[in-house]
Structures are given as structure tokens and as C-alpha cells.
Amino acid sequence: MFKKQVLTFSAVLLLILAVFSGCKSKYEKLKASNDNTKKYQEAVKFYNKKDYSKALGLFEDLVQRYRGRTGYEDLYYYYAYTNYKLKDYTSARYHFKTFADTYPSSPKAEECRFIAAYCFYLDSPIYSLDQENTTKAIESLQLFINLYPKSDRVTEASKLIQNLRDKLEQKAYANAKLYLTINDYQAAVIAFNNALRDYPDTKYAEEMEFLIIKAQYEYARISREYKQEERFGQAMTYADQFAEKYEGSKYLRDAQDLKKDSERGIERAKRVIAQAEIDQKLAKKLADKDTVATQPPSVKDRGNQKIPY
Secondary structure (H helix, E strand, O other): OHHHHHHHHHHHHHHHHHHHHHHHHHHHHHHHOOOHHHHHHHHHHHHHOOOHHHHHHHHHHHHHHHOOOOOHHHHHHHHHHHHHHOOOHHHHHHHHHHHHHHOOOOOOHHHHHHHHHHHHHHOOOOOOOOOHHHHHHHHHHHHHHHHOOOOOOHHHHHHHHHHHHHHHHHHHHHHHHHHHHOOOHHHHHHHHHHHHHHOOOOOOHHHHHHHHHHHHHHHHHOOOHHHHHHHHHHHHHHHHHHHHHOOOOOOHHHHHHHHHHHHHHHHHHHHHHHHHOOOHHHHHHHHHOOHHHHOOOOOOOOOOOOOOO
């Protein structure tokens, strides 16, 4: 009885395998055939059924065979979209851009130019990662707007650009805060100022302008006494600018406290320097003091903007 059941199960399994094998062989047979018309028709059917993997296999073969021939434009359009549907955005954007460059007068050129840029948008990573694709997406979308200023897609392209700029803004803000977190105060001041310059309308403006005061104060605090008057003075200037700009800020009291601490820091530095003029040991100690030892080596992203120690 058991043996009979095993044989029955095996027969059913073989039948199932035979069916699937037959389906596969039919597809492979079509793929290997020279009947391009049939292959194209079936590829479109697979595409419409959302079986994009099989459609791609046929379209890839046809693209090689049809190159330069009648019907290639429609074929290549399908081919680009098949890559897009499979979420291979790197390949898709290349093929959409190639289509737009090759057929600039095609009714589909505008659409393909937009989707090529949109593929960059879809490949834009979270703000904490490298933003090369984000920058390229902005450039591609702006190019689309420049080429098709009257397009119905301009509004959408503009919204996508703003989303991408928001991401770059968030990255700039996070990078600047990181410098402050790791106690690289000089870099923090530069980074915050750069972020405000690049994104003057940022939603983080108030917080960043307060953090500039804090970073500048800390930078002055760990500096040599000979540099402290200048650097505390800069912190006070930042505090005054903040108070004038944000009268009702939740950071205002802390900003005022930092200004007072900076004033005290200047007075203390003056006393120490005056004492050093009559105390050679203290003078030597001050000369040997260097803030470099207290700062992490993170100047690589500061560009050419460096504040001498």
C-alpha cells in the first residue's frame, strides 16, 4: 500500500515537473528563435501581464537585432520601461536618457527625459549617506525644466527638486551637529555657517545660529589665552546678532548666558596674560599650550576655510 502511494506521488511530481519544464522550454524556444515579430508580440504580452522578467529577456534580444531598423523606437521605449518596472533604475535612467537623446522629436521624448531624472530621484539615498545621486537628480530635473518649461510635468519636477534640496539641507545640518558632538568646534562653526549660506531659508536656521554661538564659545574656551579675546569676542558678536534676529527665541536666554560667559572669559584671559608678563614660567606654559591636541583631525570637509589656532 505504502509503495503504491509513493509511486502515485512520484508520478504526480513528474507530471508537475513536466508541465513546468514544457512552459520553460516554450519560452526558451521562443527566445532562441529568429521570429522577431512573434518575439516582439509575446514580449509585449508579458509586459502587459506584468511578467517583466520574461519581457526583459525577449526585449534584450530584440534590441540587439532591431538596432537601426523600423520599429526600434517603440521597442526601445518598452525596453526602458521594463527595466524601470523591475526597479533597475540605473539601467532605466540610462535607456530613458538615450531614448530622449536619440529621438528628441519623438512625442515620447519629454516623458523619457522626465523619467530618466525621476530614476535618479528614486535612487537618492537617505540623507546620512553619500548624496551624489541626489545632486545628479536635481541637475537632471532642472535640465528637464529648462528643456520643457511649458510641460505639465514642470510642477512635479519642481516639487521633486525641493524634496531633494530638503534632504541635502538635512545632511548639512546633521554634519554640522556631528562636529559639535565630537567637540570639533572650529569645524562646527564653519559647517553651520556654510549650511546657512547654502540654505538661507532652512527650517533649522534658528537652532543652527544658536549652535554657532555655542560652538564659537567652546572653541574660544579651549584656545590659547592669547587668542581668547578675539574668539570670545566673535561669540559675543554672534550672540548679539542672534538676539536682534530672534527676539522671542527659546534659545535667547542660553545665548545671553553664553555672551556673559564670553565676557568673563575675556576678562580672565586678560588677567592671565598680564600675569604672564611678570611670570616667565606661566609665559612658557601659555606658549606651549596648543588647541590642536584637543581637536579631532576633521578638517578635510572644511574646504579652504580654516581658522588658525
